[in-house]
Amino acid sequence: MSAPIDLRLLPATAAVSSDGRLSIGGCDLGELAARFGTPLFVYDETHLRARCKEYVAAFGTDSVAYAGKAFLCRAMVRLVAEEGLHLDVATGGELHVALAAGFPPARIVFHGNNKSDEELSTALAAGVGRIVADSFAELDRLEALVKTGQPIPRVMLRVTPGVEAHTHEYIETGTEDSKFGFPVRPGDAVEAARRVAASPHLELAGLHCHIGSQIHVLQSYAAATAIVVGLAAQIEEAAGPGAVKELNLGGGLGIAYHDGDEPPTVAEYATVLRRALDEALADAGLAHRPALLVEPGRSIAATAGVTLYRVGTIKEIAGVRTYVAVDGGMSDNARPATYGARYEAFLPERATAERPLIATVAGKHCEQGDLLVRNATLPADVAVGDLLCTPATGAYGYAMASNYNKVPRPAVVFVGGGMARPVVRRETFDDLLRLEEE
Numbered sequence: 001m002s003a004p005i006d007l008r009l010l011p012a013t014a015a016v017s018s019d020g021r022l023s024i025g026g027c028d029l030g031e032l033a034a035r036f037g038t039p040l041f042v043y044d045e046t047h048l049r050a051r052c053k054e055y056v057a058a059f060g061t062d063s064v065a066y067a068g069k070a071f072l073c074r075a076m077v078r079l080v081a082e083e084g085l086h087l088d089v090a091t092g093g094e095l096h097v098a099l100a101a102g103f104p105p106a107r108i109v110f111h112g113n114n115k116s117d118e119e120l121s122t123a124l125a126a127g128v129g130r131i132v133a134d135s136f137a138e139l140d141r142l143e144a145l146v147k148t149g150q151p152i153p154r155v156m157l158r159v160t161p162g163v164e165a166h167t168h169e170y171i172e173t174g175t176e177d178s179k180f181g182f183p184v185r186p187g188d189a190v191e192a193a194r195r196v197a198a199s200p201h202l203e204l205a206g207l208h209c210h211i212g213s214q215i216h217v218l219q220s221y222a223a224a225t226a227i228v229v230g231l232a233a234q235i236e237e238a239a240g241p242g243a244v245k246e247l248n249l250g251g252g253l254g255i256a257y258h259d260g261d262e263p264p265t266v267a268e269y270a271t272v273l274r275r276a277l278d279e280a281l282a283d284a285g286l287a288h289r290p291a292l293l294v295e296p297g298r299s300i301a302a303t304a305g306v307t308l309y310r311v312g313t314i315k316e317i318a319g320v321r322t323y324v325a326v327d328g329g330m331s332d333n334a335r336p337a338t339y340g341a342r343y344e345a346f347l348p349e350r351a352t353a354e355r356p357l358i359a360t361v362a363g364k365h366c367e368q369g370d371l372l373v374r375n376a377t378l379p380a381d382v383a384v385g386d387l388l389c390t391p392a393t394g395a396y397g398y399a400m401a402s403n404y405n406k407v408p409r410p411a412v413v414f415v416g417g418g419m420a421r422p423v424v425r426r427e428t429f430d431d432l433l434r435l436e437e438e
């Protein structure tokens with residue numbers, strides 16, 4: 001493939017000038033790199049808001065929670081609040097960021113397979129709207145906290161329907177062999193629901209399942225929906241009609257990471273889920289229609305963000321491979337090294353250039369596996385000092401960033417209307433010493 005970068009991989013406001021320079025939100029990427037340094041995460045605020053709106057239009061108000069694990073900072077929390085979404089947090093740390101940004105607690109959904117007493121206590125005291133309980137031990141903890149005077153929580157039970165999501169095993173979570181949730185098959189899920197429904201210290205809100213991430217095969221959702229609705233019918237036989245008020249079918253919709261990817265649209269996803277719900281309700285004979293909720297992360301944040309790097313060295317091994325090394329790597333994008341995720345790369349100051357050179361974009365970490373893009377296609381004259389961009393890094397990029405090799409984490413800027421606003425500052429070398437006691 002030697003074609004210029006496919007603009008469909010880029011944020012909504014991406015535009016190429018007559019001299020081939022890429023801008024996002026009206027900001028020239030070369031100028032952003034000069035102003036804020038590299039590596040740099042750039043988010044298109046218009047794109048983020050448009051994806052939130054698309055979800056609300058497809059599923060309805062109060063039916064969509066943004067999964068903060070994809071990318072979270074206070075600016076993102078505020079944006080999600082302004083767009084009227086709910087917010088899914090997976091740890092006490094994410095909850096802290098959400099509350100610090102003033103997110104309405106009643107619209108927070110609290111996840112986690114091993115929430116501590118402290119995390120649960122903070123969530124109950126703050127008035128978090130839904131706790132997604134993951135185990136019998138967690139139900140014990142919640143009941144104990146209520147007995148000490150904490151408010152009664154609305155509990156969703158996370159269940160694992162035993163469905164293959166056709167994605168990478170590290171991000172496939174709905175199969176029986178999973179660390180998450182109550183398995184449906186041996187009866188744990190029904191037992192947990194009976195227990196919650198009968199407890200004076202807990203309120204049963206409904207069921208939750210999340211079968212995995214980066215899903216392109218919508219049929220996997222339909223299969224999970226059928227199982228979860230069947231389970232809801234069983235639960236209502238035991239706990240009474242109307243006991244399961246809500247079904248949260250998780251997130252997971254896939255996005256395009258490289259040329260040729262054709263993920264389903266949000267509207268198609270909503271249509272499949274609704275149809276699957278209708279059919280499953282009819283089959284299961286459930287008299288009422290539980291509210292349908294979803295919690296997308298990647299499909300809101302991924303394409304909105306790109307990462308900018310500066311090329312530092314180019315190593316050509318005759319007859320073997322060319323390595324183009326940049327000033328970031330696995331500490332700002334762990335996905336390629338963790339699960340072989342594939343990305344594209346291009347030069348945003350020559351965005352319309354043909355890309356005939358096959359080269360591997362390497363990071364700067366002390367690991368041979370620190371390769372950001374294997375077999376990238378780049379302009380033949382790529383040179384030291386060039387700016388290089390990887391699209392679709394807005395989800396699980398900064399969120400999974402680390403200080404491996406004591407590399408400071410990049411800055412994050414939001415762009416729109418020709419303005420750039422820094423929302424997370426770049427770490428300094430002094431930040432690397434901040435936590436040391438001596």
Ligand SMILES: Cc1ncc(COP(=O)(O)O)c(C=O)c1O
Pocket residue numbers: 067069070088111210212213214250251252253295296297298299395
């Ligand atoms: C419980 C839960 N909900 C939602 C999500 C968001 O998934 P995605 O970012 O693929 O939409 C995840 C991701 O791992 C998750 O674990």
